[in-house]
Amino acid sequence: MLESAIPEHLRKERKCPVSTPPNYNPPFPGYCARFPKKMENLVLAIIGAQYPAGTDDNRTGISTIKNFMTDIPENVRPSSWETASVTDKRGFFNIAVFAYWPSTEIHKEWEVESGFEAWWKSSDRESEVHGWFKEVLCPSVDRFETVFSNHEHPEGAANMQEKISGEMREHAYWGSMRDRFAAAQDDKLVGESWNTRGGTHKSGNESKRVRVPGKKNLTIIRSGQDWSDTLPEERKLYLETMHPVLISGMNFLRDSGQDVGCYSMNLWDVVDSKTHEASLERTFGLGYFDDLTSLEYWSKSHQTHINIFGGFLMYAKKLDNVLSLRLFHEIYVLEQSQQSLEIFGLQ
Numbered sequence: 563m564l565e566s567a568i569p570e571h572l573r574k575e576r577k578c579p580v581s582t583p584p585n586y587n588p589p590f591p592g593y594c595a596r597f598p599k600k601m602e603n604l605v606l607a608i609i610g611a612q613y614p615a616g617t618d619d620n621r622t623g624i625s626t627i628k629n630f631m632t633d634i635p636e637n638v639r640p641s642s643w644e645t646a647s648v649t650d651k652r653g654f655f656n657i658a659v660f661a662y663w664p665s666t667e668i669h670k671e672w673e674v675e676s677g678f679e680a681w682w683k684s685s686d687r688e689s690e691v692h693g694w695f696k697e698v699l700c701p702s703v704d705r706f707e708t709v710f711s712n713h714e715h716p717e718g719a720a721n722m723q724e725k726i727s728g729e730m731r732e733h734a735y736w737g738s739m740r741d742r743f744a745a746a747q748d749d750k751l752v753g754e755s756w757n758t759r760g761g762t763h764k765s766g767n768e769s770k771r772v773r774v775p776g777k778k779n780l781t782i783i784r785s786g787q788d789w790s791d792t793l794p795e796e797r798k799l800y801l802e803t804m805h806p807v808l809i810s811g812m813n814f815l816r817d818s819g820q821d822v823g824c825y826s827m828n829l830w831d832v833v834d835s836k837t838h839e840a841s842l843e844r845t846f847g848l849g850y851f852d853d854l855t856s857l858e859y860w861s862k863s864h865q866t867h868i869n870i871f872g873g874f875l876m877y878a879k880k881l882d883n884v885l886s887l888r889l890f891h892e893i894y895v896l897e898q899s900q901q902s903l904e905i906f907g908l909q
């Protein structure tokens with residue numbers, strides 16, 4: 563019996579119809595996270611440092627951030643966190659901690675009790691040789707959705723689940739992402755188109771700091787790939803047929819994304835949290851779109867994603883749906899008040 567992606571307590575009368583085909587049976591299994599009923603929102607904080615190419619020490623900054631995740635009372639620790647890095651299109655090396663909390667209150671307590679807030683606000687930060695960035699995404703649960711291919715390995719926000727769903731109905735057809743959003747039952751979640759985006763402004767007396775204003779229904783995707791457990795045949799299949807296409811899809815969005823409503827896209831490597839080596843065979847695309855429709859449009863019309871989507875169907879069929887490749891994505895459609903981005907010293 564297939565389960566609905568939207569849990570019962572978030573269901574309401576639909577004004578926006580679903581796209582699920584009649585008598586639909588997904589071609590491969592997909593799962594979502596069931597959060598506790600009392601959970602109203604969640605937080606993903608992305609806190610990182612940016613270095614010019616060739617900087618000798620590009621580790622000290624991120625080590626400090628990691629200490630704020632671990633050397634603190636247990637009740638305010640993030641539910642999970644990991645470190646990832648990417649060299650951006652201008653050659654700057656970025657490394658960040660991605661950390662999750664099960665409510666905005668606990669995240670706030672963490673900021674204060676860990677000493678992070680005082681440290682972040684200190685003017686000492688502005689005289690460091692590298693830049694800093696901090697993004698805090700805090701969607702209400704109806705503005706968040708996640709889907710994953712392997713129910714034994716929840717990733718990201720799904721680590722805060724009370725349980726994993728059974729096999730889910732709303733997946734593997736175009737439009738299923740929208741059908742999984744509780745908020746999309748009666749709201750088209752229209753964003754602000756690329757051309758009307760506002761500028762950035764400096765905040766108060768911290769003249770070097772820039773706070774990027776929030777945007778209505780800003781849509782963010784974190785789409786992950788983990789091939790660390792694949793055996794040689796499947797690994798070859800992934801690395802030869804999907805990974806290169808993924809890279810060209812991500813490069814298109816990174817370099818020409820404005821043509822399709824994408825503000826920013828990078829393919830990050832999840833790195834070893836101690837050595838910072840990118841040896842884990844896990845990547846994720848992190849992208850920012852002006853509207854959920856823009857993300858839908860790219861995913862169903864760009865040849866790279868059409869190829870990896872179609873390739874994945876064949877891949878799953880060939881392996882009888884017994885896959886060691888793990889895919890997940892999580893998507894945020896945020897109110898302006900649910901996003902905060904602060905940067906300084908970035909190039």
Ligand code: HEM
Nearest residue numbers: 592733734735736737738739785804808847861870871874
């Ligand atoms: C959906 C394959 C990477 C964006 C899907 C689905 C598959 C797939 C099979 C259907 C999932 C489901 O509903 O069960 C892949 C593969 C990837 C990959 C094999 C990499 C190897 C990405 C990346 C992005 C992306 C990096 C964007 C950053 C999307 C979106 C959907 C989707 C937006 C939902 C479409 C909708 O429901 O309307 N992808 N994908 N994918 N993928 Fe990917």
